[in-house]
Amino acid sequence: MIIVANWKAYVETTEKARTLFSRAKKIAPKTRVRIVLVPPAPFLGMLAPKNKSSVAFGAQDVSTMPGGAHTGESTAQSIAGAGASYVLVGHSERRARGESLADTAQKISHALAHDLIPILCVGERERDTEGKYLAFVREEITAALTPLSPKDRGRVIIAYEPIWAIGKTAADAISPMDLSEMILYIRKVLAEILPGKSSARTKVLYGGSVEPANARQLAGSARIDGFLVGHASVEPAQFVELVHAIS
Numbered sequence: 417m418i419i420v421a422n423w424k425a426y427v428e429t430t431e432k433a434r435t436l437f438s439r440a441k442k443i444a445p446k447t448r449v450r451i452v453l454v455p456p457a458p459f460l461g462m463l464a465p466k467n468k469s470s471v472a473f474g475a476q477d478v479s480t481m482p483g484g485a486h487t488g489e490s491t492a493q494s495i496a497g498a499g500a501s502y503v504l505v506g507h508s509e510r511r512a513r514g515e516s517l518a519d520t521a522q523k524i525s526h527a528l529a530h531d532l533i534p535i536l537c538v539g540e541r542e543r544d545t546e547g548k549y550l551a552f553v554r555e556e557i558t559a560a561l562t563p564l565s566p567k568d569r570g571r572v573i574i575a576y577e578p579i580w581a582i583g584k585t586a587a588d589a590i591s592p593m594d595l596s597e598m599i600l601y602i603r604k605v606l607a608e609i610l611p612g613k614s615s616a617r618t619k620v621l622y623g624g625s626v627e628p629a630n631a632r633q634l635a636g637s638a639r640i641d642g643f644l645v646g647h648a649s650v651e652p653a654q655f656v657e658l659v660h661a662i663s
């Protein structure tokens with residue numbers, strides 16, 4: 417299992433960033449769960465370069481641009497150079513600010529060129545009775561993966577994060593049965609896009625109000641490889657509890 421802690425912009429002080437990192441460092445050697453911390457960019461730059469622990473780091477976003485005269489952009493090369501191994505792409509909070517399907521695909525290709533593992537976030541805004549949300553998720557995956565070579569398609573992690581379930585509580589998160597169904601559907605889509613049987617190796621995560629109260633049940637019910645966690649990942653005690661819950 418893998419747990420990706422997306423600190424979003426919840427963490428705004430050096431003290432808080434250090435506290436969360438030291439908690440993660442402490443539990444990482446005692447669990448088989450792979451811990452990936454995804455801090456805001458300044459804290460990635462502060463924590464990741466000197467990191468010798470078994471905790472891995474990721475960035476919350478990456479530029480669509482290569483290096484050059486692009487003020488404000490963080491390129492894949494600079495993120496990899498800072499010590500990140502992963503990068504979130506297509507997060508709904510970035511898509512809401514104008515990231516297009518083409519932008520997401522571009523980000524993935526820059527990330528892979530610099531050996532960053534892209535975590536592609538997909539998920540519908542709401543559910544309907546005709547199943548349009550399935551076509552929506554299919555399109556997000558297809559648009560991101562089909563421009564890649566068959567080999568590179570297998571290097572992308574998929575994180576299913578339905579927008580309606582983000583930032584709420586365990587009670588509002590997806591039900592184990594609905595998650596199970598969606599993961600099967602995503603695996604079917606992946607099997608159509610990836611060569612041979614390689615899609616079986618693709619990691620598929622779930623995100624959206626994962627808390628200690630629902631993590632174990634969600635992990636047990638669906639064929640998922642881990643979680644992408646927002647608010648519960650910035651409360652040190654809850655995060656430790658979460659790691660134990662899915663261990």
Ligand code: 13P
Pocket residue numbers: 422507577581582583584623624625626644645646647648
């Ligand atoms: P929450 O866990 O706060 O719902 O956030 C999920 C998410 O968006 C992680 O990327």
